[in-house]
Amino acid sequence: MISELDKLRNVWLLPHNKSVNNTELPQITFNDLTNSIISTGPFYYYVIDFYDMSLSHISPSIRDLHGFDPETVTFDDVLNAIHPDDQAFIAKAESTIADFFHKNIKREKLLKYKKCYNIRGRNASGGYTLFNHQALMLTLDSNGGYGKCLNIHTSIDHITSYNTYQYSLIGLNGEPSFMNINPDSTLQNTIKFSKREIDVLKCMAEGLNSTEIADKLFISDLTVKKHRKNILEKSECKNTAQLITNCVRQGLI
Template sequence: MQPFTDNTVNKTYPKEFYDLIKVWQSKAYGSVPVDYSQSFQNNPEFLAVLNHSPCVTSILDLRTQQFAFISSNVKEILGYGSCHFMEEGITFYNTIVHPQDLQITWKLRKAIWDFILTLPPSEQAQYKFNYDYRILKPGGKEVRVLAQNSVLQSDCKGNITHILGMYSDISHWKKSEQQVASLISTAHDTCLFFSQEDNDKFHPQSSLSKREIEIVKMLAEGYSSKLIADKLFISFHTVNTHRQNIMEKTKTKNTGGLVQFVVSHGLI
């Protein structure tokens, strides 16, 4: 992929796509310990597991915006062969994401990345960032995809160089067309949501605390408020207060909708 310049911007792609590419290309990258373009080829057993898993696995090299790896099951799950992604890099997403979701998807990715870059390099790998969008398979069928990403590798200067991505078909889980992104701290068990404001920009809107995530997981497992209260040694009233607060933050109307929301956003 050739570097993008102001003179070569394709107006059919969102501005945020090019803004993010420029951020990645502006870094003076240093050396990295692992060459992921060959790492899986030397482990055929692990490669077979990835190629037959229920989700697509990818490694994106931010230095080149090309994929160092993408599992072959991408053809079955997303409808396109791995060769398309390997040859065209991250630009290929612009050709398969639903036109109504394309700009919002890149706005979400840019907002997440802006937040990640405010963190010290030592903390960046402690976060998972998730978002969903629709793609159009060959033939026009819509599939809603949950993208779950994390920092895989940084260079000797602390610049992020590789992103690990996992992509799942969540069409059966999520019917709403609202796009929301989440940023999960694996170190602190907290979750931050990004959604669109009236000014058409994305900012962190609300967060779930460690306790709230704990309660959500138990609700998803079928625990009643009384059982949750007993297991966490808190009152029934406290559990219900947490439940109401969580539903307000996630803009869901009942426990079923809440469980569907957290599953479809990769929170549990």
């Protein structure tokens, strides 16, 4: 019987997903990394190359959080640290995401999205920690196959111990974001935020009031209030505090 981890590996090895040739990694600077990372707690990152499943650019903090030697850790080590009860969700989520981009969106759009979900990973003490997983595709091959991807895992135990078993697709460079997607549902039933709503949401997370947001985004107070109302209604949150907490959990802000 095929294991859940093998199902997960198979998603990345499908002919329309896997890169058939090596891809050149763009120059990654510290600023690039910090701009990509939603740091709400201790975190580590690495770059996975789906061409040969090798790791590079591994942050030393992987030792503190998992007990792995950054010089010798492999992708299988990271996968095997996933809680057994979370493996089926991750395999289904990754399969759903890959299928969505393959069938509904131009392949190059993969470079304009960050995928996020929560997973439990075995920590350095032998117990399990809840991590927010963020993945940003850095390269594709000439056929649109997966190349190199930046993965960031942030400990969020201090925020929540509850795993929603949902994923989010965070749009970059003006792309819409899809929030709180159940792998068994369709994107038509998910929360979809526009670029302007994301801009307003990020300002709310900074603690700005409606007038300050209007000044920063060069829009009217009335427009800001309309966006705030729409954001709360779409997210089904009772107040701003609940909204911000949920968005941090999902890696949106």
